[in-house]
Amino acid sequence: MALVIADYADCRALTGGLRSFEVEASTVRDLLQQIEARFPGLGDLIDQRMAIAIDGVITQDAHGAALAPHSEVVLLPKIGGG
């Protein structure tokens, strides 16, 4: 079970206020599908606008990235730069 942390308000608007929840997933692709199923709109939001930190490492569009059994997954906005 990966622990998903959703501190940003636009995520919480779709989780019914939940700041964290658990998902059984082995890859990011898996994770997004399950999140979308559970919180309609959130999976797509993450896919299009957000980055995912897996155990402290920020990834963007890394659908194939593996999740360990107790991975911590943090949802955060995508990052650009100058």
Add this chain to the structure above:
Amino acid sequence: MSKQRTAAIVNGDPVEFLSDPGQTLLDVLRDELHLTGSKEGCGSGDCGACSVIMDGRLVCSCLVLAAEVEGCRVETIEGLAAGGTLHPLQQKFLDHAALQCGFCTPGLLMASKALLDANPDPTESEARYWLAGNLCRCTGYDKIIKAVLDAAAELRQDRKSA
């Protein structure tokens, strides 16, 4: 609008060109003589990217009318290296990583050359004030100043041993 014919010496070579009365030396260097090493960063004499040496004086070529150079000697970045050998300033800019994007570099090199021609042993402060008309947005000037002072030292050494 009739064009004017002007004859000058650019980087040691005689050149003749036609220009509109409103065209600047920078326009002519870049568009007529295809010497695009002199850059236009502002067109108002505030950035120094178009710096050339005209009859021994450092000028912004964007603030000189093309017709004004009749009979003048103009030195541009394209003439700074002697054949295939870089000028010590060019070499020191490379050695010290004194350029990033490189857009201000031709103007800074010409300004630095004029500095060392006028003052072979500038202090850091003198170099900074002399080069204040040459904006660089990448480097923070630190490495440029070090390169100029190092080139000055080398040129002084060369002069001694010559």
Add this chain to the structure above:
Amino acid sequence: MNKPVKPEDTGPILKVVGTRPIRPDGVEKVTGRAAYGADLHLPGMLIAKVKRSPHAHARIVSIDTRKALALPGVKAVMTSADMPDLAAEHYEAGESASNLRDLSANVMARGKVLYHGHAVAAVAATSNAIADQALDLIDIVYEVLPHVIDVEEAMAPDAPILHDQMFTAGLGDTPTKASNIATKHRLDRGDLAAGFAAADVIVETRYSSAAVHQGYIEPHACVASYAADGQTQVWSSSQGHFVIRGLCAKLLKMRFSDVRVIPAEIGGGFGGKTTVYLEPLALVLSQKSGHPVKMVMTREEVFRATGPTSASVVTVKMGAKSDGTITAAQIDLKFQAGAFAGSPVGAAVMTSLACYDVANFEITGWDVVTNSPKVAAYRAPGAPNAALGVECAVDELAEKLGMDPMAIREKNAVRNGVRAPYGPVYKNIGYVETLEAIKSHPHMAIPLGPNQGRGIAAGFWFNIGGESTVNVSINEDGTAIVSTGSPDIGGSRASMAMMAAEVLGIGVDQVRPIVADTASIGFSTVTGGSRTTFATGMAVVQAAEKLVTDLKRRAAETWGVDQDQVVWQDGAAHCLQADKAPKGALTLAALAGSAGKTGGPIATVVALNAQGAGPGFGVHVCDVEVDPETGHVTVLRYTAAQDVGKAIHPAYVEGQIQGGVAQGIGWALNEEYVFSTGGVMENAGFLDYRVPVASDLPMIDAVMVEVPNPAHPYGAKGVGEVPIVPPLAALAIAVRHATGARMHDLPLSPSKIRAAIDAKAG
């Protein structure tokens, strides 16, 4: 705690990485040969210019281009009617998603002009002078509307509205009334009220910054050539030619394969050259005229219609216990987005507390449209504005607590294992080491004289990875070509060549790095976000490693041994079974010379989406002297320490730090957009938009702290953006300590400082 790691501790001894070779594109640049955007000349080429709005906000009633088109020498005239009317669609490009409808309306106004300088029409003609005359012949009728530029005024309920269909997102419920607030961002954790209740002291403060421009010295420039069969070539100076391609194709509804973008050398970008302004217009004009078209902005146009970054107002309420522990922080960030939504306030929300381990916080950000040029990315977008507020608030807190400014930062510093305020748990960060590097630096021991002050501030930037493609090929003589799709804005060709040379075991002078055009290499996103040395560098290393594997296979075949009997060292294959290789090692040159006999050309491509960019932290200390009678600030000395992971080419890492500091000093002291009451920028030139000149600055001591990033083969972290984050606060704090007056509004111009000194005295 990590210790700064010396190169010899990171594994194999590095021969190239960490040295300071001369950059491969250097000679071209010191001899004036390097070709930038405005340097290309094609036969039959036209010059195109843009007609711009004289109003800050107006409805376009009519545009009549007939007289301009009739002028001899004019070959084409265009308006937004010549571009597809696009739906609102988010397109992932450059620094962040672009709304294509907004972008289209920004490059050429549609229906309304939203800022003074907004493009309304463009002409292509046979000369500059004719193009100028043609612009004067375009008749435009405007209905002038009230305008608003100040971010707080734009948020007021009765403010003039820029976009009738803008309803604030992020409030929970979508409002029914349109406003200039595009989005409200919110990030919070813990119990704010309890946090403040636990505090012994609380500060409440407010800091503002004016809009500032990236100020690259090269104005935007491009050449577009549209052939009758629809195939086009665009030469453009940008931070990402693939993004230029994508945006042109999307805005003009063209096939990507029909748009070939060739990267010119780029004369500085700092984020500002990650989008399009001229290229789509040049393409339309080239298509309409049947000629190649060159467009070059004037400096004035650069100021009026590109860049800048947001003006901002940051309020901070922060509480701490008497031992310095920060218990709660409430931060509100209002950012000016310019004419279209999309300020960097989201990143400001995320970075504002990134250096602090705070249990209870609430951070709110407001993205607000105004009648000023649409903001573009600028070096760590959003972070400097946020750091100005937070670092100054921390200094105020330290002062109230009677605590040393370094000690309060150490007390609350984020460390490995601490959850970052923006979400993830920190790993492999070097903030504490960076604080230590400043604390122990000789700078800190230099005594200050009268009217002198010292300011300390910290800063953070995420850094990013992202998509890159790299080709590495070995020439027949054993030299190598490294092609990337990443424009080189500050020396990245040098670091690419170095990493390839390191892996291949050859000299860096044997590697020629180039930036390939969009038809010659796979997709690579912009050079921005401090990603190129990290992400494109990772692809270079992987490509070179693939080649080494291939070279070992070729050598094994040649010798008739198993591949595990071959080692690659110093640019040659060595056989562990000496008897099988009587002629000794097979050099890269030998293997390359006989490549046809071992399978053909030696070349490979790596395309990746690099993950795991390590965040960067910087700590700066700055000493100033303030003339108490004039308010003039002299920067006496400046030291900037930064965790760079591993410096691939230390001289260019120092250069990034020094350059970022210089931009930050300019932002703090003198740079600002000054608008007239009519909404016209009054200082659209380098005379009155005052970027620092050489005599304004001291030497800038760049201290590189190396806490390696395990995600990168050599430990590199991005370095380009962090250094612009701390200077705004460092300067404001230094001026505070030099004068006793707390400065709340940037820039810290002499008149403001004198006024603050007078107010304090009187």
Add this chain to the structure above:
Amino acid sequence: MAQLSYLSPSSVDEAVKALSGASARALSGGTDLLVQVRSGRAKPDHIVDLKRIPGLIGIRSENGGFVIGSATCGAMLSEHPTLSKIWPGVVEAANLIGSTQVQGRASLAGNLCNASPAADSVPAMIAARATCVIAGPSGTREAAVETIVTGPGKTSLGAGEFIIAFKLPPRGSKASDAYLRLIPRTEMDIAVAGAAVSLALDADGVCTSAFVALGAVAPTALLVADAGQALVGTRLEAAALTQMEEAVRAACQPISDKRGTADYRTKIAAVLAHRAAVIAWNRAKEQA
């Protein structure tokens, strides 16, 4: 701009003729004019380059003073062997105009005739009691520098008139001058305020004459007679300087604009005048 022409007369008479047209502009260094032409703020039909007229470039001594050709560039002023010893304030003011590049071009006549209230060399020239020699259709005339500029962008020169030279008067011993300006940067700026002081001392160090001129605090550079008078008969004691500062502040009538507020400009003018007076006094004392 279609009908713009460039003329390069080789005599004063030719130049007078060329400049008699309605929209002819004189070109010496061009560092202001070319920027104005490019931006469209100036739309002359003729640009008349004065630099090829004999005598318009160069510095010569005359009757104990100096005659400076009007198109002489700033760099030549500082390179002159004696000018900056005798008129250091004038030379330092001229040398503050723009960058090294601009110094290679910009002239005193251009700085004056551009008629900016903030021109750096003008207060120094006024304090020095410099005059200009003006050529025109009815011959040459001489006028005090402060009579040339009548308002921002406006001069008292008539059609066909142009300045051919500046005269700096003879200077006794124990006399000197100084110019200071305030800019936000260290270089490459337009003065927010500027102040020039020229003074002479007697053998005991008592000020026998003093002239104070200000820039950027009024529509034109100002000669503040009261300020100079406040120093005469004193050794620049605190009270004298205070009185001078008051006179300076009273004379200021600046505008608030992007470069500074009126209040700030007024305060700074006094600070700069005070400091310039002290510098000039110290320089004068060191004169033989």
